Amino acid sequence: MAFTIGCYRYDTTRALFDRTDVTVKTAATLPEIFERTVRDHEFDVAELGLTFYLRLLESGLPYVALPIFPNRVFRHSCVFVNKRSGITGPGDLVDRTIGEFGTYGQDSGVWAKGILMDEHGFAPARNRWVIGGLDRPAAPFGFVPHPHPDDVPVTTSDRALGDLLVTGEIDALFSANVPQCVLDGAPEVGRLFPDFEPLERDYHRRTGIFPIMHAMVIRRELLDAADEVYRLFTAALSSAADGYRRDRRLYQVPTMVPWMNALVERNEAQFGADWWPYGVSANRATLETYLRYHYEQGLSSRLWAVEEVFALPDT
Template identity: 70%
Template sequence: MTSPALTIGCFQYDTTRSLFDGSVSADGVDVTMETAATLPDVFDRVIRGNEFDVAELGLTFYLRLLETGLPYVAVPIFPNRVFRHSCIFVNVHSGISEPGDLAGRTIGEFGVYGQDSGVWAKGILMDEYGFEPARSRWVIGGLDRPAAPFDFIPHPHPREVDVTVAPEGKALGPMLESGEIDALFSANVPQCVLDGSPNVARLFPDFEPLERDYHRRTGIFPIMHTIVVRRELLRNRPDLVHGVYRAFSQAKDAGAERYRQNRRLYEVQTMVPWMNALVERNGQDFPEDWWPYGIAANRTTLDAYLRYHYEQGLSTRLWRIEDVFAPELLDT
């Protein structure tokens, strides 16, 4: 008897490598793994093309479409998480040296007002420093190359927030370097920073201690993306969601185990000096499962994100976790 086929679209991470190499799979399912050159490409294929049975999707993209009948439902699998104090960049000649200096300034954001990284960065600044997004002007565009805002999702924002599109032929990274914008909230590091431009710096240059302190105080490890499953599949095969959850969990655990085992070899499988010291230092701040899936271990983080999304005018209602994720996995 032929096993049912399942197409999964996501990025290749440590958390998903074992799914791509076939060492982990969903029981009784013939899985085909697909990816794309960029994450927005994956999201576009999910939203506009409905190409995958199971896919990675940014939390904000999922929430924006949840009210309009998206044919997917989220499961509490989180392959992409990043602390976000480090994602705020400023022109060094702008006079911005602390969060309060962002008021009245022009700030760029890649692709959409309120990317997952931007939702987190704004939310953290609002909670910790009294930041008010409506007091700044926002410009949306491509990061290192000119690009129109994403056209595969809605673009809600509060009426009082000034949001415009970058001028034709302009990209946000070069605009930051030249001083055409004062700051940039970005999921990716702009090329001018990678090239060592003297005109651009992070708002928080020594971000690691700040992010570690934030994690210790709040228990929050910011989640960027979730995994979604086609609703029709769950209606026809309600057992499938548990198989998908187990497969992604096993792949994530296999990735973590590689780091644990390679401590014996000082993590020499990487080219990063002192990687072993970093892994050991992280062990002081994180429990044994430092990248948890499921609802219980992530409730604080998810509640914060849902609140930020609503407070920033990206949701018309304050979503509850129980409204957002597949009911079959609410007890995870």
């Protein structure tokens, strides 16, 4: 069957773009793919942020999620602070004004808040939340609902959150992307966890969780083809993994990133052969944790079970 697929061009999906039996489209940013999926139903199979999918699940979204996870990122690194705010650790995130890109509870924010709640006693209701664009003014995403608990104060800003962080008008920022002010080396801003890699590696060793941001969804009327789609994406993932394994002999020079080979060897030691497993069984703990966070943060009306959310539950 010839599918139209909408997804970002990751190393794990790159092989799909070279196939002739499917049509693969992408966009400059991921929210563009999400919006074209939700508003226009443009694709047969599409990448969609987990929180966007869950928010729309009860309202009859004509797509069903598959346990294919093209985007996974550890999120200790996604909390940025104004250095003059007095925030030197998680315990200082109390009675603060905090920005979040696009919506209260973007996938990166769901994970970061959840980890801080579990491990540092963080309480979102003890802060004021401001939603807006990251590096330029932007309204909250208009293609999804924006739930939040009544006791969590949420407002919107017509100014860029990165600018507000530099001036100290917000104390902290939860963001899926690195703000331009950080990339530019603005002295006023930094990360809550400057040395985040050891923390994220320790978190993974203790919990087994590699946070999932997005899943692929398929039109409900095409569910009979879900196994075929799963095989397509698994083959593309395997192509990427095989490339990294082959390139160990060449010190990963196809990327020309210094010390990339050392990074691949460290990851191989920590993750084993399968860095990005698909399927429910290999990801159950991660998925159940995310569904719990989504419910605890007031973004779901009830606690969803994994089997209610994903097709192919036996994978």
